[in-house]
Amino acid sequence: MEQTFQTLEFDKIKDILEEYAYTKAAREKIRELVPYLEESKLRHSLKETTQAREILDKFGMPPFTSMEGMEEILITACQGGCLQPEQLEEVEISLTGVSRMKDFLNRCKVLEQGLPYYEENMQSMDDLREEIAMKIRGGRVDDFASPLLKSLRQEIDRMETKVREKAEGILRNNKGNCSDQFVTMRNGHLCLPVKKECRSRIQGSLVDKSSTGQTLFIEPQAVAQLTAELMSMRLEEENEERRILYELTDMVAEQDEVFRQNIRVLEKMDFIFAKGRLSFDMDAVEPEINTDQRIRIMNGRHPFIEKDKCVPLNFRIGDEVRGVIITGPNTGGKTVAIKTVGLLGIMAQCGLHVPCEEGDFTMNSQVLCDIGDGQNITANLSTFSAHITNVLEILKKAGKESLVIMDELGSGTDPAEGMGIAVAILEELRHSGCLFLVTTHYPEVKTYGEKADNVMNARMAFDKESLRPLYRLEIGESGESCAFYIARHLGMPERMLEIARIAAYGRAEQTDMAADAARIGEITSVRENNVKKQTGPKIQKHKPASMKGALLTQEYQIGDCVMVYPDKKLGIVCSKVNDKGALQIQLQKKKIWISHKRVKMHVKAEELYPEDYDFSIIFDTVANRKARHKMEKSYRPDLETNYAAGEAQDYH
Template identity: 45%
Template sequence: MNNHHQILEFNCILSKLADHALSETAKNKCLSLTPYFSEREAKKHLEDTTQAKRIICEAGSPPLSAMADLEKLITLTEAGDMLLPDQLEKFMSFFSACKRLKQYLKRAQSASPKIGSYGSSIIDLTILFDEIDRCIRHGRVDSAASKELYNVRRKSEQVNDQIKAKLTTILSKNKAWFSDSFVSFRGGHYTLPVKREHKNNVPGSVIEISNTGGTCFIEPSSVSKLQQEYDTLEIEEDCEIRRILYTLTAEINDALPDIRRNIEAMETLDFLFAKAKLSIAMKAGPISLTTERIIRIESARHPLLCPEAAVPLCFTLGGETRGMVITGPNTGGKTVTLKTVGLLSLMAQSGLHVPAEEASVFTMNNLFLCDIGDGQSISENLSTFSSHMKNVIGILEEATDESLVLLDELGSGTDPAEGMGLAIAILEELCNRGCLFVTTTHYPEVKDYAIHREGLENARMAFDRQTLTPLYRLEMGEAGESCALYIAQRLGMPDHIIKNASSAAYSTKKLDASPSDPHFLFHPSPNPQASIPSPKIVPDLPAKPVSSVSQQFNIGDSVVVYPEKEIGIVFATANEKGEVGVQVKKTKKMISHKRIKLQVSASQLYPENYDFSILFDTVETRKTRHQMTKHHDKNNMIILEEGSKEP
């Protein structure tokens, strides 16, 4: 596909179009659709779409056939192969669809005489359909297909019944000989399941032996003659079936010219009705095509966007105005506008309806040339710029006065001054070429150039300054702003930074603007953002030395706590603050060493390596601690809280 068409996402439209077609040929025709360059031909195909849509709206969906594998079956027929019953049924299905479609088009004659006339080109194959239907039923040749087949099948059934009756009699008379009480069908023969030790009691041919070897499936000699007769009848039946199938295949072969004509008509109608179904699905309609260099779009929307969310586009270009420069904030809809203009022009020139008012007019273009860059990367500015310039150079080499050129962010991705200069020079060249073109930009110099250059017009994407949201509405005749400074200020950027940014971008002229000026930026922010406290770095300072006096207390010492003069036991040595952990009346406290006096040291009260957890921990805590030394259990947990009272 043409790369410019793909950039405009015309391939997505063709994919949707192909989804509405049934036959493989029609699908391929949809996917390979390209714009027509003859005004008469383009208008003809556009009118075909209109009439097909009118028929569907009045008569309902057409009874088309997918014609799956029909071409392969035709090839087999031409090669002289015999068609099987299921293959003949596929032809029957096609013949039936042709008959229904012929009747459908006859009813639609009043809505569209032109498309309705296709019904007369469809050959009635009812006679051939009836013959196949008489011979083929439920995927097999029916006994009524011929008298010979009926007779041979009737005889086969009679012989078959005689064989089973004889075997049943033998089975019932000598039950001890057999491992089962029923007749088995093995290897195309009716047999009896004879026990291995009794196989000599049943004269006949061993057809099969069970996996265990305990049962022999024997065809008794008494039914051999009947079995031979049955086999002969099966051969006769098969020969008669093949004769009937070859006869039907020959009749198909004789009707191939008519079948091919019907296939061609079916594929043509499939393509036409696919365009109509796409129009209905997209809520599109017919528009006017002209060779005059004018585009007038009324209430259009991009066909790949949700209809409920899309903002209608009104756009006019042509006549004295050959080019348009669109400006506005990022994500404001500039690129979507470019693609909408290009894609709808492509669709209209390809004979498709577009989602726009019927009053819309589209000019015929010899080339659709575009450079629309999506997903640009700041880290690849140079390569992005080089790529865009290569595209633009190619566009300038091809563009004529009958081309439509669409350029997105012209001159971006490089030094702003040089990019701006290139943008103006390229626009000047396009003006001299006389082509219709639309470009988007953020350069104020390009906007000024469009104001003073004859044949150019500015347009902008509307933006709601109160909600900071784009309105996606194109406003013709006025230059827009990128609104970057305004958006930054509304989002809380400090005013002094905004002033410095404006001074750097526009000099100090804008700082002196009157507050009544709609472009005045520096009204004090109505809701200045409060300063948000920031986190502070906490340095890792060396710990203060612990008093040597506090170090004299050891775990288990008996001490006196002043001024209460309470007796307690030390459970934790002094910390960096000089506080010692003392348990008084089963309550743990951190007390300054200055308030504590040693009464009796632990070495005098307890033996060496004494387990002080007996004094300070509860029985439950000690038990949990003991379990934790043996194995890990996520449910085991000890909570130590300073000053907590033990239960």
């Protein structure tokens, strides 16, 4: 399934959905999104997407708040830990988000939908939110969190002032003993910068000294007594703060299940509105869903092609038609068309809206694709091997509830054999009962599409005047590669085009290959002046003294398998070319003499037979072979052999 998602670019749709989500759980659900296989669940999901889209159209985006970190906060609270002020502020923010979401959904109830009533499954816990807001502010416990805390902090402020004033008074009385005229804080103690030689003149504790050792930082004894009182007050303050934090933590822990319910609802709403936003941004619509193996698309668009540049796709399959074969020129949009059908089908079955005017999509048990090169150097797979390997896997899985999509069917090998394989694959797909959508260039496959039951041809429209693809799918018609039109437009002479046409398709009025060959010779003999040759280097060929005999004898050897025209019969060379240019050929039950010009090499003898092969087995009669065998043992005047036994006919 993941490979299909990548091939049809559904993974990119999920990437966009993830960007729309606010919560981690919603993003994880999007990453795990796969087509529904239960119709009831799919219809429910589509209904939610539709309602979310309607809310977005009428009321705009819901006021979502990220719930990141709430899980850890609840675990700490429930395990007896103490939540810090920053964590309690996160709790307050989440409760504020719940309250705003409830207000938003209450306003949406005028739409008479079911989605806004999710509001009833959430609790804003206003009392707890207000308690936290009153006691926690700016990342610390507020002064007014309790009367005791307020009183302690006021006393601490007065004591801090008193300590500083005491230290500064001592400094003024000992200016001559100090190196600076200000007090300084060292290791949490308010100290005087005393000269080293004046240490004995000031009573107090040595706290620190300068890097040179000439200045000593002394905490006066009187200041130390006041500092001790200050530290005691601060300890009382800390205890009161912890008491308040534990009290708020207990309140959070008591509402653990309510918090988790809020989180579940918000994550669900986040997922639903992400789908709604995707629908809004793509200008998509809710598709119809069926289980009757039917697909209808009216003015569909690929999600990643700009709307103003995209040619709408109109497509249908199902009922009597189980397969569609699309033909047409390269760059004409065939691949985009089949990928659009597959992608929109997956989107619909995942509960998403699809970018089209109208859509009716069947539920598929699986969507199977063979699109792209697939060549793998490390696995020693050629393009054709990769295609066939993938196709065989698809054929194994394809069933009545499958949608199969294949691009360039039978490509990557000899055209004749590729065509045959393409038809065989189509037959297998047709008998599997699946819906299938394929593209091809083979004319024989187009003919198959016209004759086979439950299969229909389609083509990508092409403007032969401007030689531009129109990217419009036309059901019921077969297309062409348009190579001849393009070649003519680019200046290829008519004589060359006619040769190409005969070579590709033969002539409608005369299918005799000999006649076609003769016609090609006639066309080639006509020299037109509309192709301008560029002058370039030329090969200087070596001319032997006499080539007449060599030309007649060098090509064919005894045992070569050749094609005899115009009958297109296979034969074996019995005798090399004589001085009249004739070959003796062994056909079935007879030998003939024929001009070497009417013969074409099929398979050389060296590829058919081992060295020193006895050709009498082929050309001699049984009686001759027996007689020769007896004569090789002893002289037999009563026996006579004729190697070229059998009447040779003159066949010029």
